Amino acid sequence: MPDINQLSVLEGSENSSTNGMQKRLAAIRSSQDRCSLLFESLNGVIGELEDNYKLSSDKGSSDECSSDKSSNNGSSRKNKSLSPILLKKSSDNEFSAYDDRYPMTDPFDSSLVVIGPSGTSIGRHFYNTIQWSSSSAATRQLLVNIFPGEVLATHTLTGKPSPAFLGRERPSKDQLDPAKTTDIVYIVTNKCGVSAREVRATITTKCADSAKKYRKKRMTF
Amino acid sequence: MPDINQLSVLEGSENSSTNGMQKRLAAIRSSQDRCSLLFESLNGVIGELEDNYKLSSDKGSSDECSSDKSSNNGSSRKNKSLSPILLKKSSDNEFSAYDDRYPMTDPFDSSLVVIGPSGTSIGRHFYNTIQWSSSSAATRQLLVNIFPGEVLATHTLTGKPSPAFLGRERPSKDQLDPAKTTDIVYIVTNKCGVSAREVRATITTKCADSAKKYRKKRMTF
DNA sequence: GTTCCAATTGGAA
DNA sequence: GTTCCAATTGGAA
Incomplete structure (x- = not known):
């Protein structure tokens, strides 16, 4: 948070602290x-x-069709x-920095929803399908919607190599667009009330899982 | 809460603030x-x-209601x-099957406190110094109180080797006494309201940090 | 097929 | 001096 x-x-402002x-x-x-x-x-x-x-x-209706809910x-x-x-x-949970403006409708395209201060936007329909009841599910849904699978497989949260693999380096990976990941962290921490740490861990794991998937594909060649 | x-x-102890x-x-x-x-x-x-x-x-819902609900x-x-x-x-959040009996006074020695169902006990005085306000601090305090430093350095939560180091094995480590670690998880999840996952991660990290410390000591020989 | 787990590391905090 | 971070892995869940 x-x-x-x-x-x-x-701590910075008070040397006496x-x-x-x-x-x-x-x-x-x-x-x-x-x-x-x-x-x-x-x-x-x-x-x-x-x-x-x-x-x-109402037994018939599927759960998350939200569009006609209001009717x-x-x-x-x-x-x-x-x-x-x-x-x-x-x-209220975001004691301070929470900006009520997000999520907001994209002012130039009402079919889009802006999810954070960095301006990342996603489709409204997709937005309505996000399972906020699980922070990891929500994080992963956002990731796969915002990034192509191959980007997830070839990037990491920080772009830094694993310190555990020094001298045994894996092909280096780029950093996921920080503007987008910070917006994901922003929206998930706010909507789900979990810590940024947790969301970031999920992003890390999702990247690892994606890389694994693509690695397997390669193996079959 | x-x-x-x-x-x-x-508020009680503000001096320099x-x-x-x-x-x-x-x-x-x-x-x-x-x-x-x-x-x-x-x-x-x-x-x-x-x-x-x-x-x-009111018509026999099927969900996960327990067996005796029907009665x-x-x-x-x-x-x-x-x-x-x-x-x-x-x-799910590991407030889990909270058993009001723990922490309880050791029935045979009132200077001890039993912290969980597996019977792990610690000194009452130490117990009173635990910072429950930080789950990771509390976990680490319990670890260093219950296990000698060298045990922490040479054991891990599971005793399993890192899958990331296959074919490059580190000297294998034994598992910390599971009775004790489960009691630590038990008391911290209950007292701090955090997930077992978080406590277990802290235990893993503490072992890693301890191993690092002892490794450094060796280096100086 | 996907998500989650935890051991390991060097360095940042 | 200690705690925390996140990349990587194989397999369990």
């Missing part, structure tokens, strides 16, 4: 992390309950009451 | 208060969803059905 990291600025203060900040940070986890947990519960509810209330009468009330609260939660 | 309450301790810092801390505190409110709100949503769900699906009578149903879901979710 970006806001917490910003707290480190404090003590070790004790560091500890306090660490304590705050970790309790906020726990908050995030709890949010995720609650989100999961809500998603589950909602799924059950939908399942039994529902009566029964849509429950859906409606759910979303705003969840959104409110997300924004 | 116990963690947030613990933060109030911060500046006015600006106070304000920032106040801001954090208030946002955490908001957090608490949101939890209540989310809980309300869950209740509402569940009521709706109950209302519309419930009408009135107890709502309370009972919500809890399992929350518990289930919780266990």
